[in-house]
Amino acid sequence: MTFKKLKQFLSKKKKKQMLFFHYLKYFSLKQPKQKQIVVCFDGLFTHGGLVDRLKGIVSFYQIAEQLGYDFKILFDNPFTLSTFLEPNEVDWELKRRNLTWHPTQSKCLYLVNNFTAIPLQTIKKSKANTFYVYANIDYSKATFPELDTQDLEQKWRADFNALFKKSELLEEKLNEMTSEPYIAFHSRFTTLMGDFEDTTHKVLSVTQQEQLSKQLLAIINRVKAESNKSAYVFSDSINFVNYIKQNTAIKVVEGNPFHMDNFSKSSQLDGHLKTLIDFFMIANSEKVYFLNVKPMYNSSFSKYAAIIGNTEFQVLET
Template identity: 55%
Template sequence: MSRFKNIKKTFGKRIKRLKLLAFHSQQFSFKSNPKKRIIICFNGVVPHGGLVDRLKGIISFYDIAKILDYEFFIQFDTPFRLAVFLEPNQVQWQMNRAAIKYHPLKTKILYLVNDFECHPLQIIKDSKADTFLVYANIDYSNTLYPEWTTQEKEAHWRKNFNMVFKKSALLNSKLKAVENEKYIAFHTRFTSLMGDFKDTTALVLDGKQQNVLLEQLQQKIKPILEDTHYKCYAFSDSIRFLETIKQRESVYLVEGNPFHMDNFGGDTPIQGHLKTLLDFFMLSESESIYFLKCGKMYHSSFSKYAAIVGNIPFKMITD
């Protein structure tokens, strides 16, 4: 990374930390907490990432709270209330904004979005604060358990996820309304390449390149369909890809338009966010997941973590 980019990145982080300090100091209090606690926050003051990024941060800091025997809470009200779709299971984690107070000496704000280098457990252990307001979107399993195998880390992540969350009655009913038979799934991530999805990237392929990419993907999907007797569902961030592959091949789609969770409109109805949760748990409940990547397409952890939650086979198919 160039010196200019490093300076820009450092400056951006400082600005975000100042914004968070200004936001939380509005609820100033000198009251101490009887037990140390970690509160991971999703309030829209800064970008938080998509659904899976948010889940990574949540599970990482739940794990740290468990290790340290701290209380653990989630404040998630933007762009929707998390408990509408994912309710507390064995951990009573719900906390609203009004309950979060800022003590100038005993509250520490941790802005760790896209910070892959830090050791969050050590940061918290070394601090004298009793309340940690966390902004994070990273799975820190590799940092916390460097000697574990991939399978051990995934099993641990899944166990923690199921300790923290259970699907709400609303989400369960919507999932059952989509499909009751067994199915496989494939997933693609284009971000801005097809010109139909707003993300942090800006590259848009021209029409010819888009058509070539669609053809390449179709040729990778054909043998998957020929080799299974199950239904096949397609998941993607590109409406154009989904509509095209449905016209060309025998695949099924989940109704609704995909969009990034940080790029929501203030009037986005709850059904818009339901689509993201349906996609994730439809993937997690499939028989197997195929992640397809050709050319300039992007990697995605969305379907990979769905496979971890569902404990199902995951296969990446590339050029």
Template identity: 85%
Template sequence: MTFKKLMQFLSKKKKKQMLFFHYLKYFSLKQPKHKQIVICFDGLFTHGGWVDRLKGIVSFYQIAQELGYDFKILFDNPFNLSTLLAPNVVDWELKRSALTWHPTQTKCLYLVNNFKANPLQLIKTSKANTFYVYANIDYSKATFPKLDTQALEQKWRADFNALFKKSELLDKKLKVITSEPYIAFHSRFTTLMGDFVDTTSKVLSVTEKEQLSQKLLAIINRVKAESNINTYVFSDSINFINYIKQNTTVKVVEGNPFHMDNFTKSTHLEGHLKTVIDFFMIANSENVYFLNVKPMYNSSFSKYAAIIGNTDFQVLEA
């Protein structure tokens, strides 16, 4: 066994132990009337950002639909999901007080960053009644292998809308920003600008930051001139947002970008609210442009926002 495989084995074993001792305190011989899938965001594990969590949620709602299982979401860390997204058609909200664990009828699935899994088959072939799932991958291609990209996106959007509607708080925040049409630019730097704590560590020099910002601004100005419409820029870098504010009339949404995996251990809602506002602002735009100039990082944040909003999405690399 190689060192890498050994570490993966030990990590997997550790997570199984964590799950066992976490759910042991919910021991009960009482079982739900129907088979159910519960996707969990309870602070036990990291999941990635906002869209990673949505990917996991929609994926397992789709699996629950296919199998005829009840579907619930336990999302109370780092905030309560219902504060920003309320149940729509589906009554998905589950409190910790409703958790139960049976030694043979409950199964825990840790699938975070597991791109090779086929969770539909895992659950379908299991004899368990209740599944507590930790996941952050879009498994819709594995669940619906016969659907093309357009059909998958249409289904993803329909399933998202069946699950969620904006809370009064989120809806109110969005309405005060603008009522006019606009286009949206999105960029992901992670640590490149030296202002964001993430899983990456590379930081550009002062000169490199300036050069990259100039390249991106040139792209934004070119598209803005061609579209002749209000323009908003969204980013995970407050330094880049400030650069935009100082060097152009392009609009930004006030607030400091914040990673949902809570790397700084901060639990205040405003930072997470900013992320969700950005997501729906992008979804509501006329066109979405993702800026991906080297050495910037890829992101599915604006892609899935475009899917939700059923709006045109383009990647701009130069």
């Protein structure tokens, strides 16, 4: 066994132990009348950002629908999901006090960053009644192999809207933003600009940061001139957001970009609110442009916002 495989094996074993001792606290012989899937975001594991969590949620709602299972979401870390997104057509909210765990009838599935899993088949073959799922992948293609990309996006959008409606707080904040048409530019730097903690570690020099910012601004100005529309820039880098503010009249959403897996600052609700505002601002735009110039990183944040908003999406690399 290679060192990498040994590390993966030990990590998987450790997570199984964590799950066992975590759910042992909820031991109960009482079981739900209907089989159910519960997608969990309870601080036990990292999941990634907002969209990673939404991928896991929608994927397992789709699986629950396919199998005729009840569907619930336990999302109370790093904030309570219903603070921003409330149940719409589906009564999905589950509190910790309502958790039950049975040694043979409950099953935990840890699928974070597991791109090869086919969870529909895993759950379908299992004899368990309750499935506690930790996931951050969009499995819709594996669940619906007969659908093309356009149909998958349409279904994802419909299922998201069946699950969620904006809370009064989120709706109020979005209504304060703008009523005029605009295009949206989105960029993901992670650690490149030296202002963001993430799973990556590369930081550009000050000179490289400035060169990349100038290159991106040139692209933004060119596209904006061609579209002749108002524009907003969204980014995970406060340094780039500030650069845009200082060098153009292009609009930004005020506030500091924030990552949901930053547990040390999980009490900062305003940071999470900004993430939701950015997401729905992008969804409500006339067109979405994702800036992906080397050595920048890919992101599905604006792609899924465009899917929800049924908005045209384009990647700009030069």
